[in-house]
Amino acid sequence: MxxxxxxxxxxxxxxxxxxxxxxxxxxxxxxxxxxxxxxxxxxxxxxxxxxxxxxxxxxxxxxxxxxxxxxxxxxxxxxxxxxxxxxxxxxxxxxxxxxxxxxxxxxxxxxxxxxxxxxxxxxxxxxxxxxxxxxxxxxxxxxxxxxxxxTAEQVQELEGVLAGVYLARDLVNAPQNKLNATQFAEQMEAAGADAGFHVEVLDLVRIEALRMGGLLAVNQGSPEPPTFTIMEYKPATATNQQPIVLVGKGVVYDTGGLSLKPTAGGMDTMKCDMAGGAAVVGTLYALAKNQVPLHVIGLVPATDNRPGGMAFAPGDVITMYSGLTVEVLNTDAEGRLLLADALAFAKKYNPELVLDFATLTGSAARAIGKEGIVCMGTADEETLSALKQAGHRTHERLVEFPLWDEYADHIKSDLADINNLGKAEAGAISAGKFLERFTEGYPWVHFDIAAPAFLAAPDSYRGKGGTGTAVRLTYEFLKSKV
The missing domain is CATH 3.40.220.10 (Leucine Aminopeptidase, subunit E, domain 1)
Incomplete structure (x- = not known):
């Protein structure tokens, strides 16, 4: 309780x-x-x-x-x-x-x-x-x-935000055998029914019809079908003419695929690889509970990444939802493939802004540790400044990494438009540079929450395990736009 x-x-x-x-x-x-x-x-x-x-x-x-x-x-x-x-x-x-x-x-x-x-x-x-x-x-x-x-209103608002963080923590802490992609989608449907936002879940047939090649490729080795969940909170009082779209990585369990992770210190906590998706639904839940007058859409592509059956392999070339082709150099760089399909799909909403959240790279974790979140993107300085200020107010602080043109060389491919793995250096940036290719037509910011999303040891009020990272940050930023 x-x-x-x-x-x-x-x-x-x-x-x-x-x-x-x-x-x-x-x-x-x-x-x-x-x-x-x-x-x-x-x-x-x-x-x-x-x-x-x-x-x-x-x-x-x-x-x-x-x-x-x-x-x-x-x-x-x-x-x-x-x-x-x-x-x-x-x-x-x-x-x-x-x-x-x-x-x-x-x-x-x-x-x-x-x-x-x-x-x-x-x-x-x-x-x-x-x-x-x-x-x-x-x-x-x-x-x-x-x-x-x-005031009573401030207390009620805080309770709504905390409920969103609790929801995100619960989802991240649940093991994969209790929260596969289908069950994750069902939990998001339940959250929508409780808080008051619309949820639509695309099943395998509809994902195939949309030719979401990134999501389908990662799912190939799994015995469980993928899902693509669309959440929409659109109150009659919404002040924004164009929606803000939140995209969350929903890899409910990541073995690394054929590029298998080590068991100790690598695979054992990979139930948390859907923390980006959890942050998205947690934020929408808080917004709806508090009746914040903004039109916000959440997109969560979900699957596990396993080495079984017809698992995709290093060297494969896949065609993404956007039509771009990707050479797979490492199947453990799978999160960006799911996100890329969702980011390209987001364009159909003519969004004012798109924010994506993912436990994406060890590089981000090594760069700044659990003390902050790596961000980068194409949004203007005013938006990035507002996000950073929200990060300071919630103490979910942001460190902006560059997306200079030279980093595009890190993901050049001999066989396809791009590959899914950069160099040993600047790994978080090359992952962001990969995602950038799928964000044409709207301003975008990427948040790599790899380090703070799941903690192996207690850390003050963030606790141990799933932290609900980015829910308070995103809520604070969006609320400031009203």
Whole structure:
């Protein structure tokens, strides 16, 4: 059961409450210490003087928690510090078995950020365990923000965004035998029915009729059919004349195909190779839940990549949906083939902008690690700047790589229009340069989320496993366009 968020004008006199204190606070106000005995108030003052940022007081019938906001170089970094404080607070609240926590913000800006970090830390994917303990609901079930620093509408919006992140995390964490391409499409249909956007799923016959050569080639070695899911959120109040199209890589499991990955550290986490598709449906879910007045379309081509049967092979030449031919040099460079078909298909919508999301290259992961997202594209500087600003506000930060003309040489082919593998250097860029060939007619930005989409070890409120990376970033960017 997801953590529920709520708003209230005030909090009860006896309640588990966290107070967010301004940076530099050295003593408690009457408002924050009304029921504390003098020795306890003195203890808190000593902790504040010692620059302790998180203080817990057990009143036996209830708890008080004090979080001191930090002044960082930018407002965005100060907000991120509060998210991380929310993660630390969650550990204490969990120990104290708190069921409902009230948040009182004395900084006038911090409640939503603290709540965001706490709620993302509270996410659980129980998976498929059968023991009773693992099936029990978490203790913390409700988070109530109080006072004039937030509104009920802001709290509701945050809950909608978090629901989109939770959905993306759930999808990424599900193993391939529980989420093949067909089941992935069914989950997207269910999300659309719940949030209020239209979903159409193209099956193998229709994909063949469209001659989506990239998607079909990757699917050749699989015993499961591919899907191509089209999601459309078009409220009557939409402010954009042309839709914004989101494209997500949906490789539900990637063995590498005949260019087989190593098992240890290569193939064992490849259920996460559909994180781009998960980000797309998670974003659409959040937009629809919050009734954001934008016309947005999501495209998710999905299959697994296996070496069985008639699997496509290095050296093959395939014809894409766009008509371009591609020489396959490595079957583990399969994600760009799916995305290329979807990017070419996106042109039919005459889009204002196309954004694609993919766990595409190890090169991007090695370049900047899990701390950020690699991006590149043909959109104008104003759009790229707005995306970067949204990245800073959500701390899903972007690093722009170039798409200089010289990089086209990296994917030249002797047999076909292009090949699907660049040089050892600039691998993330050559992948982007490949995709660029299929984006004629509209502005486009590519996001390589290979590193932050799935974490092998816990990292603050992002947790372990699927992170839902790019949902908050994309929502923030799109909301800013309204």
């Amino acid at each position: 997801p953590l529920q968020l709520a708003y209230a004008a005030d909090f009860p006199s006896i309640a588990d409450t966290v107070f967010i204190l301004p940076a530099g606070t050295r003593e408690l106000s009457v408002e924050t210490a009304a029921d504390l005995p003098a020795p306890v108030r003195q203890y808190v003052a000593e902790q504040l003087a010692a620059d302790v940022k998180l203080i817990r007081i057990n009143q036996y019938s209830h708890h008080h928690y004090y979080v001191v906001a930090e002044e960082k170089k930018t407002a965005a970094l100060s907000a991120e510090a509060l998210r991380k404080s929310g993660h630390q607070l969650h550990a204490l609240v969990k120990q104290d078995k708190v069921k409902e926590l009230f948040v009182q913000d004395l900084t006038e800006t911090g409640a939503l950020y603290l709540a965001e970090g706490l709620a993302l830390s509270a996410y659980q994917f129980t998976g498929y365990k059968t023991d009773e303990k693992s099936k029990q609901a978490p203790h913390l079930q409700r988070l109530t923000l109080v006072g004039a620093s937030v």
